[in-house]
Amino acid sequence: MTKDRLIYLPLGGAGEIGMNAYVYGYGPEGKERLILVDLGVTFPDMDSSPGVDLILPDTAWLEANAHRLEAIFITHAHEDHIGALAHLWPRLKAPVYARRFTGRIAEMKLDEAGIATDILHIVAPRPDTVNVGPFKVQFVPVSHSIPESSALVIDTPAGRIVHTGDFKLDGNPIVGEAFDPLLWHEIAKEGVRVMTCDSTNIFNPNPGRSEATLAVPLGEFIAAQTGMVVATTFASNVARLKTLAEAAQASGRSICMLGRAMKKMLSAAVESGVLTDFPPIVTPEEAVHIPRENLMLIVTGSQGERRAASAQLSRGKYLGLSMKDGDTFLFSSKTIPGNERGVIRIMNAFSEMGVEVVDDRGGLYHTSGHANRPDLEAVHDLLAPEILIPMHGEHRHLREHAKIAMAKGIASDVVTNGMMMDLTTSRPQVVEYIETGRTYLDGTVLIGALDGVVRDRIRMGLNGHVLVTVIIDEDDVPLGDAWVETMGLADKGRSGSSLGDQIEDELAEFLERANNKLVASDQKLDEAIRRIVRQVSMEEIGKKPEVSVVISRLAAE
């Protein structure tokens, strides 16, 4: 018994915002029984992952230890917490636990992936308890920017863990449960060994604001507009959808929702019972016939996503609806760092149409779903954990959060993906470094981020590509000239003639001079051709392209 230990191993989400996946284990070293909290994705970008569809955590370690995995718990239905579930579940095959709304979203995802949904278990909030292996797990309602977000109270023989999930302190979150300090006080009473805590807004020095503070300014704003109003926010922010819809209704506007995610989230909220009194909505077909001043659209695409409804509207007609001079577009949202270019593109496209574009006006029309520093500190004090592990943050967030905890005398450390920590000892200690990383969903295939596939794409994207074909006859003599095709490279360079022709000329000269021994070796010939291609390209256009050489050897018959 004395050899049993409590371990913590983030596989994603620790050292980044996104792709959350946290493992806890309890038992003898190497034989700990495991649970996984969350299994999310992060989103690709052109800089580092062009053409990739989704980025998932590398769960190789967990797959190799799947026989020890008791269960998967999903704290809430944001993509960075649930998005990888259907993609990776077949490799993990453990029962999944979630609350109703989250469960409904999980069900849709599993269903689409052809996974039987009976692996999914819907859990009521504390005091309901899931007993798996050495763990007793309860879902504790917290306020966030999606319904039924939960912290987890994980009781183990080594003590209590409170895994906060994503949360804010909101006494009136409009949809879902308010933050309840008494409940947390009660949880704290029995003693908290470890608090694993959201770090997203650790750098924000102001107390967070309630979702409820938005109703009046949004209502006044929408009532003051004279044309059509189009508002965007995260589809999963059901409370915001409700606030926006009620404001529209109050100003005599019909409400129309655009974008698949909107419908999906709204129906999940209704089906799971978390949303009961949403104003009536009209279809796009009906909306077309409603005077613009009596219409409000609530649309997807707050982050400038190219295929979302907002971007479609910024390019022209969408489902028969279009924006024009005198209309208003409202971002009831914040731009996530990295998405600025897409958001600005849409703003300017609307500006060209004469549409008034309004952002969150410094928080007047949007509030964050994460606890700010003073709120986080209040919860530290409320729970008084022995150990605080910052999670859900980039390295700089985790570091700041750990510093704050340590300044209060709480044992803390910066724990990033792949660091397996022993939480049984007085201070958290690294016991092993697990290889982690990113897995790409690329088309329909999962590939490793370091497999070189995407690296090659980036290189072609930056440098262009030259293809060289040479045919070598039975006697190791080149048959005709090399054939060159270029892609993604300037047609003409310094000499004023075609780059392809220049390379072909240079290769012809080389092949003429080349001795049989060189021509006979695929490797040497390949290397020599590459060198010439790059050299000519550099001289002509100042770039070193990627080069593919195809050597076809005619077999002696």
Next chain:
Amino acid sequence: MTKDRLIYLPLGGAGEIGMNAYVYGYGPEGKERLILVDLGVTFPDMDSSPGVDLILPDTAWLEANAHRLEAIFITHAHEDHIGALAHLWPRLKAPVYARRFTGRIAEMKLDEAGIATDILHIVAPRPDTVNVGPFKVQFVPVSHSIPESSALVIDTPAGRIVHTGDFKLDGNPIVGEAFDPLLWHEIAKEGVRVMTCDSTNIFNPNPGRSEATLAVPLGEFIAAQTGMVVATTFASNVARLKTLAEAAQASGRSICMLGRAMKKMLSAAVESGVLTDFPPIVTPEEAVHIPRENLMLIVTGSQGERRAASAQLSRGKYLGLSMKDGDTFLFSSKTIPGNERGVIRIMNAFSEMGVEVVDDRGGLYHTSGHANRPDLEAVHDLLAPEILIPMHGEHRHLREHAKIAMAKGIASDVVTNGMMMDLTTSRPQVVEYIETGRTYLDGTVLIGALDGVVRDRIRMGLNGHVLVTVIIDEDDVPLGDAWVETMGLADKGRSGSSLGDQIEDELAEFLERANNKLVASDQKLDEAIRRIVRQVSMEEIGKKPEVSVVISRLAAE
């Protein structure tokens, strides 16, 4: 005489922030004598211009009318105003006018490009006047974030134009001239026909702050640090360099400048006489031997640029210097939208080293070089122009600026790149749409943004590339099987075997069945092969790659 007109034609900078190039003309329609104000660049990104080195305005129209171009005026030495000068001058060949500091930077650029610098004329500020064709042009000192920034007063027979350039209202800009309301009052007295005005900060509702307000907070901050301090800002912000250096000196620190741009700007500032009393600096070789607590580095790379000094330090040792636990890195700068990812990458890399990373703390350690809305309005009122043309802004900025002007009864309009405006009539009127756009410096070659070269690179970057080689003999019969190479694509897909092999098998089967007529036609064979490659790829990996087909036909001998 009555047929002469005054025209304005932005070729860059109107509808975007960057790539400034504004044409003014006066004379009979189609025969106006022209001047160009500024010739800047904008910077590429992976999303839209991977692998591109610089983005320049498309000056085709101006090149075609180069015989009418009297002169080029450069308002200041920021890259978005001067960066294209050396690249495009050979196509325009007009004399260039600038003040000393700007001229020194221009000289370096022309020199590097092998252009004789005698085309460059250094002009003193107003009342000095450049007479070119029908224009009398004066440089009017304004405060901005680079020394000797200037507005232009352009007198024409149709009245006075004030082209503000980039400016802020700063009574104490540390380096260079303060904003002088009396000077502007005097300019306004003679009547202003047109004000062409900076719009960058039109959405900022607060009065701008002087560069001088930073000295105390920066001084206190630097004095409070116990390790090495590294600060970054734009190298061209010579005033900031001075404030930082003086703060370092006051706290007993030696100053070391890292990054080529730093040295270039500092020496240009000294050589041109705008900077006279900069604290002494030490070389990196000397800095290595100075205790960290007595050292401050001022480095390039405030925007997270991968090759700048800040990024080099974030990756480890740079010129013998490296950061460590207890050191401080200060961004005395703002992140330009679109650069967030690069900046955040550096912040986290420093965080991993234990370095304290501090941003501008909401303006405490940085102030903008552009006038905010109240400042802009003050200048509108001071100059009281008949017409206000917003420039230097995205569409949304120009639109907002025009609305504000019109609300005051000033004639205004949103004028974007390529709109040739007649400014002689009571309200500005579009007289012609000129084809404009972007020119890419790609390696050493200038290519059009719409030439398809970069589009092909983006496609390869997103979709990967499959190369197919087939050899067809003298009788139109395939010689052996097709040869397939893939680049940037998953090795294995749904079937579990190599994607390349799968495609080759499918192509072999196709070639076996294909009739002579199809094989005899390059076009038909190419199309058929492409279709098969895409189909197999879609089935195997869920992606449609770019395809290049090389058909080699053996000539009948």
